Amino acid sequence: MATAAALATDGVTDTRQRLIDVAVDLFTRHSFAGTSLQMIADELGFTKAAIYHHFRTREQLLDAVVEPILERLRVIIGEAEELRGVHARADHMLTGFAALAVENRVVAVLAADPAVSEMLRSRRVWDELIDRQMALLADVEGGPAGMVKAAVVLAGISGASGPNFAGIERADLHRYLVETGRRALGLRAPRSSRTTASEES
Amino acid sequence: MATAAALATDGVTDTRQRLIDVAVDLFTRHSFAGTSLQMIADELGFTKAAIYHHFRTREQLLDAVVEPILERLRVIIGEAEELRGVHARADHMLTGFAALAVENRVVAVLAADPAVSEMLRSRRVWDELIDRQMALLADVEGGPAGMVKAAVVLAGISGASGPNFAGIERADLHRYLVETGRRALGLRAPRSSRTTASEES
Incomplete structure (x- = not known):
């Protein structure tokens, strides 16, 4: 499990991009409404707290996509x-x-x-x-x-x-x-x- | 609130059709994944139990649509x-x-x-x-x-x-x-x- 603290270092841009990539993949397979932040966290083996560090809501993540x-x-x-x-x-x-x-x-x-x-x-x-x-x-x-x-x-x-x-x-x-x-x-x-x-x- | 018992009389076909019509409307506005049985119940002023009388899952309702x-x-x-x-x-x-x-x-x-x-x-x-x-x-x-x-x-x-x-x-x-x-x-x-x-x- 990656922690928010660990993500907040120089890997921050990569992590953000990985979140976006996984979101694109899940939106494509399950639709936007069918994809939760929890599913994105599970896919990456992250905690939900680690995701909140980058995106507070699914809508913010959609914006980034x-x-x-x-x-x-x-x-x-x-x-x-x-x-x-x-x-x-x-x-x-x-x-x-x-x-x-x-x-x-x-x-x-x-x-x-x-x-x-x-x-x-x-x-x-x-x-x-x-x-x-x-x-x-x-x-x-x-x-x-x-x-x-x-x-x-x-x-x-x-x-x-x-x-x-x-x-x-x-x-x-x-x-x-x-x-x-x-x-x-x-x-x-x-x-x-x-x-x-x-x-x- | 309509109860399952009330629905189980001769209005049963009408109720089923009303459920389908409301489902179509909500699917159209919020996508399939974005529509829950609870939302359909709320829209009609039904209890969820009343809906279960006709459709056990959202997938069964989609089938009917x-x-x-x-x-x-x-x-x-x-x-x-x-x-x-x-x-x-x-x-x-x-x-x-x-x-x-x-x-x-x-x-x-x-x-x-x-x-x-x-x-x-x-x-x-x-x-x-x-x-x-x-x-x-x-x-x-x-x-x-x-x-x-x-x-x-x-x-x-x-x-x-x-x-x-x-x-x-x-x-x-x-x-x-x-x-x-x-x-x-x-x-x-x-x-x-x-x-x-x-x-x-």
């Missing part, structure tokens, strides 16, 4: 919004979101969890990001049809990049997701090197 | 498999699944919940249904690309028919979902009256 993903999302959205043309903007959003989902498979679980979205939606900054992300995709067609299409593509990419598809190579999975998203949204594959580069990242 | 949906899914899959041609089969599966998701918005929540899919996947009959459903859509393209496309379409339709889109008319939502699915899978809208009828149902 979600924050870097949101930060990347914010960058992708900002880049997309600066491009000229509805199609180029949608394409950048699509390829960026697919890369994010493939690299962070917990997105599949968290994006679809009503307990998680309720919590995140209650924060203005997250709510605004989701709206901007939706708008970038929905503007290709406009109206409610465009909104539904955007929702299908985002939910579909999240869902299909989940733990069930762990057997497919990341680069292949990303390419298939982007192809499917483009067809669903009615986008043509751009020939610019920018998009090719972001697909390979 | 899921069973009629699975039964409809089984019918749609069976109908699709009897059609001639990969495209006709995929199109019937697509339109049928979209109708199911639009009419049972809890599908959006349950389909994406790892706690739920773990439980359902452990039953052979459900696992086999999912595989047949995936195959009907994946066969349009074949290989891993076809599988990913099928997964995007199924997860996308589930996700986009969830509680967030409660404001769109069901018939419109169904039409947009089917259009998006057809484009994603590379299906042309068929001209036969069969599909038109099922889209309007």
Whole structure:
């Protein structure tokens, strides 16, 4: 058993990261609501006191899991919004979101969890990001049809990049997701090197 | 407070259905893992004993929620498999699944919940249904690309028919979902009256 005192030395960052990694794993297997701090403690052989040293609540831990993903999302959205043309903007959003989902498979679980979205939606900054992300995709067609299409593509990419598809190579999975998203949204594959580069990242 | 004795009379079917309806509502808002039998009891002003009269565990209640949906899914899959041609089969599966998701918005929540899919996947009959459903859509393209496309379409339709889109008319939502699915899978809208009828149902 690691004690809070032992963790409070120079291993503090590593311990924090291990807690986050185990939380991602348990959220992916049992959903957010189905994962307790006690389960995370048990998985690591920690006491609950050792966890409290880093995270007081499960919600704080969720924040730590979600924050870097949101930060990347914010960058992708900002880049997309600066491009000229509805199609180029949608394409950048699509390829960026697919890369994010493939690299962070917990997105599949968290994006679809009503307990998680309720919590995140209650924060203005997250709510605004989701709206901007939706708008970038929905503007290709406009109206409610465009909104539904955007929702299908985002939910579909999240869902299909989940733990069930762990057997497919990341680069292949990303390419298939982007192809499917483009067809669903009615986008043509751009020939610019920018998009090719972001697909390979 | 209703007592178990009071419920055991001719109101027994109604009470069972009310329990299921409240469960659907709470699963939709808080996820399956985030909903306890106690919460369901509180919502209805029942004692927990009254609920035990109908469902011993939350899992039994989930079964009661899921069973009629699975039964409809089984019918749609069976109908699709009897059609001639990969495209006709995929199109019937697509339109049928979209109708199911639009009419049972809890599908959006349950389909994406790892706690739920773990439980359902452990039953052979459900696992086999999912595989047949995936195959009907994946066969349009074949290989891993076809599988990913099928997964995007199924997860996308589930996700986009969830509680967030409660404001769109069901018939419109169904039409947009089917259009998006057809484009994603590379299906042309068929001209036969069969599909038109099922889209309007």
